[in-house]
Amino acid sequence: MIHSCISDVEVPSEWGMCDDMAVSDQPLSGYTVGITAERKAAEIGALFERRGARVLFGASMHTVPLPEDGELAAATEEVLAKPVDVAVATTGVGFRGWIEAPCAGERVVEHLRSASLLARGAKACGAIRGAGLSEEWTSPSEESAEILDYLLEREVEGKRIVLQVHGDPMLRFRERLAEAGAEVVPVAVYRWTDPVDLDALDRLIDAVIGGCVDALPFTSAPAAANLLGRADRTGRGTEFRNALRGRVFLACVGSVTAAPILAAGLDCAMPERPRTGALVRLVAEELPRFSRQP
Missing domain, CATH: 3.40.50.10090 (Rossmann fold)
Structure with missing residues (x-):
């Protein structure tokens, strides 16, 4: 399940997509990762980009x-x-x-x-x-x-x-x-509160629904909860959850962050240590395996 394009979803340049990469030591080459964090979003995105991933930014909350x-x-x-x-x-x-x-x-x-x-x-x-x-x-x-x-x-x-x-x-x-x-x-x-750039969040939700996102890593429970809440409030909740089930690798930094995801009846993976670096490594290791599942 490698999404090499964004299909009919318009992808603005500010989403920070990196060029196609096919380097063997980049396990996420060809995959697209959505980033919902506000704080340190650029830093987290860079960690995924260095592993070859395309990155779509759509902060789901504002502090x-x-x-x-x-x-x-x-x-x-x-x-x-x-x-x-x-x-x-x-x-x-x-x-x-x-x-x-x-x-x-x-x-x-x-x-x-x-x-x-x-x-x-x-x-x-x-x-x-x-x-x-x-x-x-x-x-x-x-x-x-x-x-x-x-x-x-x-x-x-x-x-x-x-x-x-x-x-x-x-x-x-x-x-x-x-x-x-x-x-x-x-x-x-x-x-x-809701993010400053609601349009970016809506575009990320549309990209998930369109089958153009392979993984969503979460670093906070509010970000996870408000992503689901925004989809619900805009009439896309059922479609969004259906798109997540089995098609998108969901990963949470820890059990507190995972609570809204699990409460929504969705599965997610968690690293042994609740650290951002461990979360990135988990996605890099498990997403390719997940994408090969029937």
Whole structure:
């Protein structure tokens, strides 16, 4: 199932398609990979292009920082109002963005020095250390559910827990902690919206429906969810899902990212380690095998 052309789908030059390649050490030569990421899209695309793939860019979400609309400043003041027992960093970019925001800075760093800091994975851990703080524990699976279990296994009643949320308000996570007697203070550093360039996303959806995309790698759950949601909202949901089943190799960087894909009844592959490099290698190794399946 090698799609060497884009058929009737118009492909603008800004989608970053590379020239035809037939070099033996480029396992993705002749294949087309769709990139739905916003952050580091060019970097991810370049990794696939170096392996010979054509790359179609269609970001499926946009990250909007919150400092300018006052939400982050208000949450920060609430955090600073009383001592913090536990602080949870769910994303590296989110925790770093909070610390670097004008309303936070060194005041927040000093306020959190006496707290137990938990990290959802290596990037969040790196952000904690980058702020000059030390983590107590890092989730090996990089899943929020694992952090919740870690907290609930300990005595959280009466504890004040600061939760850096990652676009998703994590309502169930907060409810479970509140039910266990904790005071939870959420800190939202950014929110997710539709992408700036909706036309590019629509063209990518059309390319999938037209049978011109061989693989879709996902690096975030919101990107996967909004891709499916955009197809639904534009009346192409059923056609889009039918095109994905069996015809497109879906790969997710980890189980959290995979959740919307699996919930839609679609299959996906995941690398052993939840890293972008591992995701690219997985696609390079498995897509040729997948395309040879009847």
